[in-house]
Amino acid sequence: xxxxxxxxxxxxxTVEKVRAENPMAPSITNTVTQDFVANAQxxxxxxxxxxxxxxxxxTMAKVARAVYINLGTLMxxxxxxxxxxxxxxxxxxxxxxxxxxxxxxxxxRTEILMQMKNxxxxxxxxxxxEIISLAKLWNxxxxxxxxxxxxxxxxxxxxxxxxxxxxxxxxxxxVAVSGEKDLITDGNVVIYSLGGxxxxxxxxxxxxxxxxxxxxxxxxxxxxxxxxxxxxMFNCAGTRAAExxxxxxxxKMHFLDELYxxxxxxxxxxxxxxxxxx
Amino acid sequence: xxxxxxxxxxxxxTVEKVRAENPMAPSITNTVTQDFVANAQxxxxxxxxxxxxxxxxxTMAKVARAVYINLGTLMxxxxxxxxxxxxxxxxxxxxxxxxxxxxxxxxxRTEILMQMKNxxxxxxxxxxxEIISLAKLWNxxxxxxxxxxxxxxxxxxxxxxxxxxxxxxxxxxxVAVSGEKDLITDGNVVIYSLGGxxxxxxxxxxxxxxxxxxxxxxxxxxxxxxxxxxxxMFNCAGTRAAExxxxxxxxKMHFLDELYxxxxxxxxxxxxxxxxxx
Amino acid sequence: xxxxxxxxxxxxxTVEKVRAENPMAPSITNTVTQDFVANAQxxxxxxxxxxxxxxxxxTMAKVARAVYINLGTLMxxxxxxxxxxxxxxxxxxxxxxxxxxxxxxxxxRTEILMQMKNxxxxxxxxxxxEIISLAKLWNxxxxxxxxxxxxxxxxxxxxxxxxxxxxxxxxxxxVAVSGEKDLITDGNVVIYSLGGxxxxxxxxxxxxxxxxxxxxxxxxxxxxxxxxxxxxMFNCAGTRAAExxxxxxxxKMHFLDELYxxxxxxxxxxxxxxxxxx
Numbered sequence: 001x002x003x004x005x006x007x008x009x010x011x012x013x014t015v016e017k018v019r020a021e022n023p024m025a026p027s028i029t030n031t032v033t034q035d036f037v038a039n040a041q042x043x044x045x046x047x048x049x050x051x052x053x054x055x056x057x058x059t060m061a062k063v064a065r066a067v068y069i070n071l072g073t074l075m076x077x078x079x080x081x082x083x084x085x086x087x088x089x090x091x092x093x094x095x096x097x098x099x100x101x102x103x104x105x106x107x108x109r110t111e112i113l114m115q116m117k118n119x120x121x122x123x124x125x126x127x128x129x130e131i132i133s134l135a136k137l138w139n140x141x142x143x144x145x146x147x148x149x150x151x152x153x154x155x156x157x158x159x160x161x162x163x164x165x166x167x168x169x170x171x172x173x174x175v176a177v178s179g180e181k182d183l184i185t186d187g188n189v190v191i192y193s194l195g196g197x198x199x200x201x202x203x204x205x206x207x208x209x210x211x212x213x214x215x216x217x218x219x220x221x222x223x224x225x226x227x228x229x230x231x232x233m234f235n236c237a238g239t240r241a242a243e244x245x246x247x248x249x250x251x252k253m254h255f256l257d258e259l260y261x262x263x264x265x266x267x268x269x270x271x272x273x274x275x276x277x278x
Numbered sequence: 279x280x281x282x283x284x285x286x287x288x289x290x291x292t293v294e295k296v297r298a299e300n301p302m303a304p305s306i307t308n309t310v311t312q313d314f315v316a317n318a319q320x321x322x323x324x325x326x327x328x329x330x331x332x333x334x335x336x337t338m339a340k341v342a343r344a345v346y347i348n349l350g351t352l353m354x355x356x357x358x359x360x361x362x363x364x365x366x367x368x369x370x371x372x373x374x375x376x377x378x379x380x381x382x383x384x385x386x387r388t389e390i391l392m393q394m395k396n397x398x399x400x401x402x403x404x405x406x407x408e409i410i411s412l413a414k415l416w417n418x419x420x421x422x423x424x425x426x427x428x429x430x431x432x433x434x435x436x437x438x439x440x441x442x443x444x445x446x447x448x449x450x451x452x453v454a455v456s457g458e459k460d461l462i463t464d465g466n467v468v469i470y471s472l473g474g475x476x477x478x479x480x481x482x483x484x485x486x487x488x489x490x491x492x493x494x495x496x497x498x499x500x501x502x503x504x505x506x507x508x509x510x511m512f513n514c515a516g517t518r519a520a521e522x523x524x525x526x527x528x529x530k531m532h533f534l535d536e537l538y539x540x541x542x543x544x545x546x547x548x549x550x551x552x553x554x555x556x
Numbered sequence: 557x558x559x560x561x562x563x564x565x566x567x568x569x570t571v572e573k574v575r576a577e578n579p580m581a582p583s584i585t586n587t588v589t590q591d592f593v594a595n596a597q598x599x600x601x602x603x604x605x606x607x608x609x610x611x612x613x614x615t616m617a618k619v620a621r622a623v624y625i626n627l628g629t630l631m632x633x634x635x636x637x638x639x640x641x642x643x644x645x646x647x648x649x650x651x652x653x654x655x656x657x658x659x660x661x662x663x664x665r666t667e668i669l670m671q672m673k674n675x676x677x678x679x680x681x682x683x684x685x686e687i688i689s690l691a692k693l694w695n696x697x698x699x700x701x702x703x704x705x706x707x708x709x710x711x712x713x714x715x716x717x718x719x720x721x722x723x724x725x726x727x728x729x730x731v732a733v734s735g736e737k738d739l740i741t742d743g744n745v746v747i748y749s750l751g752g753x754x755x756x757x758x759x760x761x762x763x764x765x766x767x768x769x770x771x772x773x774x775x776x777x778x779x780x781x782x783x784x785x786x787x788x789m790f791n792c793a794g795t796r797a798a799e800x801x802x803x804x805x806x807x808k809m810h811f812l813d814e815l816y817x818x819x820x821x822x823x824x825x826x827x828x829x830x831x832x833x834x
Binding site: 059 | 588591632658761
Binding site: 030031032033035036072073074075076102105106107108152202203204205245246247248249250253 | 302309312313316317320321325326327328330331333334337338353355530531532533534535536538539
């Protein structure tokens with residue numbers, strides 16, 4: 001792995017490059033948190049667009065530099081939109097972030113997630129329960145755990161570490177697990193990002209917004225740098241917003257403001273810990 | 279009816295229990311205000327999830343303790359999702375809240391509302407025009423009134439009192455009418471909750487958020503306690519938010535913050551008036 | 557053209573009339589920014605409702621005084637909803653605003669926009685790239701430019717002036733181009749509205765909200781007055797919000813608050829410049 005100095009330097013460059021280049025990362029994402037996803041993408045300096053129809057997905061896979069796919073609210077026609085977008089992403093060799101929200105609920109979601117195994121997402125982002133469930137769905141291990149309650153995790157990040165590493169080894173990409181601590185792994189190293197605020201979990205869509213921002217950073221950086229930069233950015237912004245607000249709605253406002261205002265150097269200086277993957 | 283002291287004690291317990299247990303109440307709800315519904319549910323201590331597809335509705339009717347159904351923006355496939363969810367709710371004997379937004383507009387909405395009559399919603403929540411229109415659609419009386427203008431009421435809450443009582447007698451559940459004063463009835467008593475702010479009507483989705491929060495409280499309380507607690511919570515939070523903000527967007531932020539911060543005892547101490555139903 | 561004094565007087569009357577009459581302008585609009593559109597419509601004193609299904613569009617075209625159609629996120633059934641709504645608008649001689657968001661992406665959007673040519677929208681609102689692309693799609697001229705990148709403009713407002721004038725001459729309606737300066741033309745005169753803040757472009761849906769507010773003003777004013785009043789209102793509110801906030805989320809809150817609070821006379825006094833169309 002790169003040195004800590006190089007790693008921090010890459011984070012700073014990633015934050016600054018996005019602010020300078022205003023890259024677009026279109027999304028297939030749930031209707032509940034589209035506003036938060038788009039506003040977070042804009043706040044960090046990127047640009048947002050939403051995909052619904054199959055040929056829109058194919059066009060976007062050609063013109064965009066990275067795509068975000070979140071399975072939160074599937075509609076019937078997504079049975080065509082998502083597979084066609086995945087094939088176009090593969091054909092055009094474009095990176096993409098997958099968020100397996102609500103894994104285990106409904107047949108269409110399971111079918112799409114099974115297909116997704118063949119396309120090996122560049123970044124997989126989820127909470128602990130989702131990551132454990134996905135590793136199980138893809139038969140990567142046989143461990144217990146991973147019960148999903150709607151969109152919430154019932155497991156700790158540490159418990160998902162093994163599943164995350166297995167998934168990353170399988171995809172040869174990056175896996176990010178969000179929780180009190182946040183874990184990012186490429187299958188070789190496991191990085192924990194510290195900071196943030198529990199208030200973010202009292203606002204709907206914090207995880208979705210994080211996935212959307214990972215896709216923005218993925219337009220200019222490697223998967224592990226993109227996933228870590230987004231996570232560190234969210235943790236720094238969360239820590240600062242929690243100093244200004246004590247309740248969820250004012251917290252969300254300050255949080256988005258911080259995504260826009262925070263120094264790239266401060267994000268690069270954020271606390272983390274690195275371990276070798278088992 | 280229970281004594282005032284018992285009633286107030288039940289409200290306080292309901293607020294506290296939700297904050298302690300973090301119960302989920304999934305929704306089939308309109309796309310316009312999903313963010314507000316979910317954030318209000320999270321702010322009071324609950325958890326949110328959105329249902330789109332038929333088998334998702336069936337699963338959620340099994341695993342959740344209460345469901346919220348709002349007819350604001352129907353999509354074609356809801357013709358299957360809503361009836362299948364209603365049947366699953368009945369089979370699993372789960373309580374649910376119905377919000378007949380935009381009643382009278384479009385055939386699908388009318389068909390679904392006609393079917394709903396057979397399932398007798400645990401709580402019906404609407405503005406005055408919607409409640410009068412629903413009582414008419416279900417042939418519960420033949421009075422005048424109840425014209426609906428899009429999503430707004432053109433009638434006062436008092437004018438809807440008779441319709442609300444008739445609906446509650448028919449469903450053997452609770453009916454809540456939102457307006458300047460808010461009315462809650464179980465067919466035997468009519469309770470008016472006071473307080474709140476007209477600014478909430480200058481923000482889209484106040485009624486939807488209220489319905490969503492009623493579903494959260496319904497996971498731990500009886501229909502009338504759930505409906506009243508949500509209403510009193512909204513009125514307390516609205517009164518306080520209006521002391522801090524004089525315009526809709528800052529009002530909404532303070533309102534959500536108050537849902538999260540307000541003392542359960544203060545909600546239980548909120549002003550109300552009880553009458554016997556005619 | 558009317559005198560400057562008359563023009564300013566009309567703006568003030570339009571702002572005040574909407575606040576007094578609370579007119580509804582329903583929308584077929586994208587799911588990403590529905591909340592912002594509705595909250596902006598409510599903040600200026602209007603009322604919002606969303607259309608999804610074909611017969612809802614037909615009903616709304618009858619009962620509403622103006623409709624807003626935004627093509628941001630098309631769903632398959634919009635292939636029926638939008639044409640049927642357009643025919644009902646024509647039959648009932650109701651004015652409507654069209655926002656050709658994401659023009660060029662996907663076949664359904666192109667088909668709908670080709671059909672729209674026959675219905676001659678009362679107001680067309682877009683960014684520079686969208687307006688240039690629409691004039692090209694409708695074969696109104698053969699100039700270069702107009703590349704669209706998702707939902708963002710890659711062109712300046714000045715570059716779109718010719719296309720805007722051609723579109724307005726063709727529709728005999730009004731065309732509004734949003735950007736650093738904002739252009740409004742009826743094909744005879746070109747008016748530039750000044751003010752506003754670049755922070756509005758760091759929030760998703762500023763353009764959509766503007767289109768929605770134009771539809772509100774169109775319920776009580778002529779197309780050119782409606783388009784200009786909405787634009788001037790947004791520029792005044794943007795300028796003031798930017799004095800109170802330095803980052804996007806707090807800016808958005810103050811912006812919506814200003815839409816609600818600002819004096820009609822201040823909007824009427826806003827800076828503009830008038831030129832004859834080429």
